[in-house]
Amino acid sequence: MANRRDFLKQGALLAGAVAFTGNASIAAPPLPSVNTDDDAYWKLIRAQYPLNKEKIFLNNGTIGPSPFSVIHEVQQDMLEVDTFGRYGGHEDVALKALGKFLNTKDTELSLTRNVTEGINIACWGLNLVKGDEVIMTGHEHVGHALPWLNRAKLHGIVIKVVQLGKTADETLNNVKNLITKKTKVISVPHIPCTIGQILPVKEICTLARERSIWSIIDGAHPPGMLLVDLKDIGCDVYVGCCHKWMCGPKGTGFLYVAENKRNEVQAYYGGGGFDTGWDMLSNPPMIKGYAENGHRYYYGTQNYSLFKGITKAIEFQNQIGRELIEKRVRGLATYLQDHLISLSDKIEMLTPTEAISRGAQVSFKIKDKEMSKLQSFCLEQKITTRYVAENNINCLRISTHIYNNQEEIDTFLTAVDKFMKA
Ligand SMILES: Cc1ncc(COP(=O)(O)O)c(C=O)c1O
Incomplete structure (x- = not known):
């Protein structure tokens, strides 16, 4: 596990180093002796991303935020290209x-x-x-x-x-x-x-x-x-x-x-x-x-x-482990799907519940509701989702990734509940 610890440490240092995000308050998270799939570990993973702490991002299906290490790598290399006039490579x-x-x-x-x-x-x-x-x-x-x-x-x-x-x-x-x-x-x-x-x-x-x-x-x-x-x-x-x-x-x-x-x-x-x-x-x-x-x-x-x-x-x-990532992102989506289904019989679940057919995205409709309004309602509460207008589907799509957690899903579920009661 030493390499994972080093990796977290490195990301945390980068997090502190990258000021242009406007999120300069990102501090080095404490480094636990990480083993596998626990909340403390995933919180540290979240800290590897410049994602705004006040907001919940549930739209990875449109664009996946990069961790600091990726941003830093690209930034440093672009600087080198422009410093030395280097061409090609990588x-x-x-x-x-x-x-x-x-x-x-x-x-x-x-x-x-x-x-x-x-x-x-x-x-x-x-x-x-x-x-x-x-x-x-x-x-x-x-x-x-x-x-x-x-x-x-x-x-x-x-x-x-x-x-x-x-x-x-x-x-x-x-x-x-x-x-x-x-x-x-x-x-x-x-x-x-x-x-x-x-x-x-x-x-x-x-x-x-x-x-x-x-x-x-x-x-x-x-x-x-x-x-x-x-x-x-x-x-x-x-x-x-x-x-x-x-x-x-x-x-x-x-x-x-x-x-x-x-x-x-x-x-x-x-x-x-x-x-x-x-x-x-x-x-x-x-x-x-x-x-x-x-x-x-x-x-x-x-x-x-x-x-x-x-x-x-x-x-x-690879440092996190791809099997662990798949388990985590699908697990969060399953949690969301199960809770949405039990939230109300007005919810029409569009993503199949069959285990092999569901990944890290959940799409649903609410009976008699214009789903773009739910998207706007969520945005007001600083939750980013994706309204699906394609082919008149009129649903909301939620994506889960390793920077998300169960608390965020619960906040989203509360927002859906409020919206339905409004
Ligand atoms: C299923 C699917 N295909 C194609 C695309 C187009 O991708 P890109 O914007 O990388 O061209 C997207 C983008 O969201 C997509 O979701």
């Missing part, structure tokens, strides 16, 4: 760390700015023709929906919408029933942004593979929340970001394309890094070939300091 280390984090080869990963970018690369890279069918859900985020809808508009591909079931089996069956001879792609979220249920992606990918259908998974939420194992999932493409549950720098993400599929996902945007050589003086001028790794999908000058921040964010999670 990319290989970040890719290796991400590869390990996701159980895949670093050569199968590309570094992107966000999920939307990764989805666009995969969506436009596939050779699809008019009439080809793509299965998606009615719960897509704009960043996953619009690339495909745009291809439908421009190229005449057909989007088929699958209903999510209350259980993983039901969802899997619904997908199966929608497959036709024209189905070329299944592109679904691992966890939709609306109701936060975990889809049976491994089973969906098996289904797709058996029928030579492309499987593309929008993994905006799971990395850093669940132990994501890409080889086990067996997808062709997985698109994720580091700025939600990984709590990495904002504007960082990744695209995974399975090695054996790389040549079928055409790279359309070119630039430094995406090629194996090029020649403007040959006749005709030409590109020799595409990079035999994920670099074929990104190019040009990047903010390399952010890559260093990705590595730090992974290190932070």
Whole structure:
């Protein structure tokens, strides 16, 4: 446990050192002899984040606050770049760390700015023709929906919408029933942004593979929340970001394309890094070939300091322990879900209660209530939540992460109760 103690100490020192947050009163928390999953330990974890002490942040599904160590790493590196005019760096280390984090080869990963970018690369890279069918859900985020809808508009591909079931089996069956001879792609979220249920992606990918259908998974939420194992999932493409549950720098993400599929996902945007050589003086001028790794999908000058921040964010999670993180964040969400259900029969729980289908997000409605009003009501009480307007769902989504605790959930439950009685 010594390394965990050192890690906490280091974070606490950084907490004291970072004054620009306006939260200069953050003092070094006492360092207990930490073992596992107790409140004192999680309080110290909370102190690793600059999060405002007066507020309760329950919207990690939109953006994951970074711990001080990540902010500090990026800040220091940017300072170094601008002090010495350094160019490049940190990319290989970040890719290796991400590869390990996701159980895949670093050569199968590309570094992107966000999920939307990764989805666009995969969506436009596939050779699809008019009439080809793509299965998606009615719960897509704009960043996953619009690339495909745009291809439908421009190229005449057909989007088929699958209903999510209350259980993983039901969802899997619904997908199966929608497959036709024209189905070329299944592109679904691992966890939709609306109701936060975990889809049976491994089973969906098996289904797709058996029928030579492309499987593309929008993994905006799971990395850093669940132990994501890409080889086990067996997808062709997985698109994720580091700025939600990984709590990495904002504007960082990744695209995974399975090695054996790389040549079928055409790279359309070119630039430094995406090629194996090029020649403007040959006749005709030409590109020799595409990079035999994920670099074929990104190019040009990047903010390399952010890559260093990705590595730090992974290190932070590894130091806490990823299984412990998953247990904690799912445990908090389960606590919230159970208490919401027993709070009132006016509450309609949208997130499935099936254990394998619930993660670290809970979405619900209240009968006859406009849920954006509950969001505003919570904000007045310094609680940040996410109102879900997508597809007229009209629900409130609560996200839990390691900086949250049961007391905060109780405060939120009290707010819901007050709102219902008002
Ligand atoms: C499920 C899902 N997909 C895609 C996105 C788009 O992510 P990004 O903003 O990183 O492009 C989000 C963002 O919240 C999301 O929740």
